[in-house]
Amino acid sequence: MKKILATILGVCCLLVTYAQQQYPFYNDIQAFKHADSLNKPAGNEILFIGSSSFTYWQDVQNYFPGQPIINRGFGGSSLPDVIRYADDIIFSYHPKQIVIYCGENDLASSDTITAAIVLQRVQTLFSIIRKQMPEVPLVYISIKPSPSRKRFMPVMEEANSSIKKFLRKQHNTAFVDVYHKMLNKDGTIKEELFKADQLHMKAEGYAIWQKALAPRLK
The missing domain is CATH 1.20.890 (cAMP-dependent Protein Kinase, Chain A)
Known part of the structure; x- marks a missing residue:
């Protein structure tokens, strides 16, 4: 025995x-x-899912007082990771709204990942969520420009544009553009928004996100 x-x-x-x-x-x-x-969690919270820009937003609740938030961003993740763990980080909760930030790591993972591939992955995640949660409002935050990944900026813009066009046709869905809000007038990245790693944001960067996102939260 x-x-x-x-x-x-x-x-x-x-x-x-x-x-x-x-x-x-x-x-x-x-x-x-x-x-x-x-x-x-009691349910009926706003659920944040995605990659490290959410993981590092540890004080996100302070940016949206009165809005109960569950932060389930996990660092370095790409859209296939979020899709893989959908049962654990999405469907195990009963959110009143879902906010997504993901796609940046997809593009940075390989030169073979195109804007079209990222769009396809977003569409897959969207379809999976809609099958089980047809009426829950969804918000997608655009891929941000990071100084350490500036060479990907053209494909980031292309991905953002195609995702925005797709979501514009969907029910109860919003696209929040933070990409252009993080650029100087000459189109360069506002590097002062970033930590020493030139990838993750300081509080000043999150303040821009808060201002852009707040009108879209339920």
């Missing part, structure tokens, strides 16, 4: 290790689940 139990335990450990190796951000998702077990 002890040998059987030891074998079962060993198999379980291997499965967990395999899951961690196969799927990136496994530990991030488990951390969300643990946080929910300690303080379960």
Whole structure:
């Protein structure tokens, strides 16, 4: 019996290790689940999902007082990651609205990722959400320009434009443009908005996001 139990335990450990190796951000998702077990969301919150620009927005609630927010951004994620974990970071909650920031890491991951591919991924995520939550309002924040990724700016603009056109035709959906608000008049990036890594934002950058996003929140 002890040998059987030891074998079962060993198999379980291997499965967990395999899951961690196969799927990136496994530990991030488990951390969300643990946080929910300690303080379960009541439902009817505004749900933020996406990549590290949300992960680093730890004080997002202070920017929107009176608006209950759940932040489920996990750093470095791309749209396929958000799609993969949709059951855990979207459908396990009952949000009154969903705010998405994702796509920047997709473009930066490889020169083979085009604006058309990012659009297709956004459409896939949109369809998945709409199947289970047909009436929940969705907000997509445009891909931001980052100094460390300035070479991707042309494809970022192309992706933003195509995503905006797609969402314009969808029900109960909004596109929030932060890209152009983070540029100087000459089209260069406002580098003072960014931390030393030239990728993640300081509070001044988030202040721009807050101003652009606030009118769209329910």
